[in-house]
Amino acid sequence: xxxxxxxxxxxxxxxxxxxxxxxxxxxxxxxxxxxxxxxxxxxxxxxxxxxxxxxxxxxxxxxxxxxxxxxxxxxxxxxxxxxxxxxxxxxxxxxxxxxxxxxxxxxxxxxxxxxxxxxxxxxxxxxxxxxxxxxxxxxxxxxxxx
Numbered sequence: 001x002x003x004x005x006x007x008x009x010x011x012x013x014x015x016x017x018x019x020x021x022x023x024x025x026x027x028x029x030x031x032x033x034x035x036x037x038x039x040x041x042x043x044x045x046x047x048x049x050x051x052x053x054x055x056x057x058x059x060x061x062x063x064x065x066x067x068x069x070x071x072x073x074x075x076x077x078x079x080x081x082x083x084x085x086x087x088x089x090x091x092x093x094x095x096x097x098x099x100x101x102x103x104x105x106x107x108x109x110x111x112x113x114x115x116x117x118x119x120x121x122x123x124x125x126x127x128x129x130x131x132x133x134x135x136x137x138x139x140x141x142x143x144x145x146x
Contacts, residue, residue, distance in 0.1 A: 031058055031061060031062060034054065034055075034058050035055070035058050035059070035062065038051050038054055038055040038058065039055065042055060046074075047078060049075065049078055049079060052071050052074060052075050052078075053075060053085070053088075055071055056068045056071035056072050056075065056088065056092075057088075059071065060091070060092065060095065060125075065092060065095045065096050066096065068092050068095075069089075069092040069093065069095075069096055072085065072088050072089040072092045073089065075088070075089070076089050076105075081112060082112070083109045083110075083112035083113045083114035084109070084114065086105050086106075086108045086109035086112060086114070087105075087106065087109040087114045087120075089105040089109075090102045090103070090105035090106035090109060090126070091123065091125035091126060092125075093105055094125055094126045094127070094128045094129050095125055095128070097128055099128065099129050099132055102126070102128070102129050103129060103132065103134050103135065103138065106120075106126075106129075106135075106138060107138055110138065110141075110142040115142075117139060117142065117143065120139065121139070
C-alpha cells in the first residue's frame with residue numbers, strides 16, 4: 001500500500017532523504033558516519049563494489065563480523081578474480097571462527113596472486129587459523145611466488 005507521501009511512479013529513492021541534524025553528525029565518529037553514509041549508498045545500489053569494500057572494512061573495524069562477512073561474500077561473487085577481495089573474505093571467515101572456509105578463501109587469494117605473505121603471517125584477523133597446519137602448508141606452497 002502506498003504511503004501518503006508516495007506518488008504514482010515515484011519510489012522511495014526519488015524523494016529527498018530525511019534531514020539529519022548537524023548536531024547528530026558532529027557527535028558521530030568518522031567510522032559511524034561512514035557506516036551510516038555507505039549503508040545509505042548501498043541501499044540505493046547494492047552492487048557498488050567500491051562502497052561494498054569500504055563498508056565491509058568499516059563493519060569489521062566496528063566488530064560487526066557477520067555483516068562484514070555477508071558483504072565480503074557478495075564481493076567475491078561480483079568480482080571473482082580479485083585476490084584482495086578473497087583475502088578479505090578469508091579474514092572475515094577467520095574472525096568468525098570458520099577455519100575451513102577461511103583457508104579455502106585464503107588459498108583462492110593466493111591462486112589469484114595475493115602475495116603479501118609477510119602480512120599474512122602477522123595479520124591479527126587470521127589469528128584463529130594461524131596454528132592450523134593447513135595454514136603453514138599454504139604459506140609454504142605459495143612462498144616461492146612472493
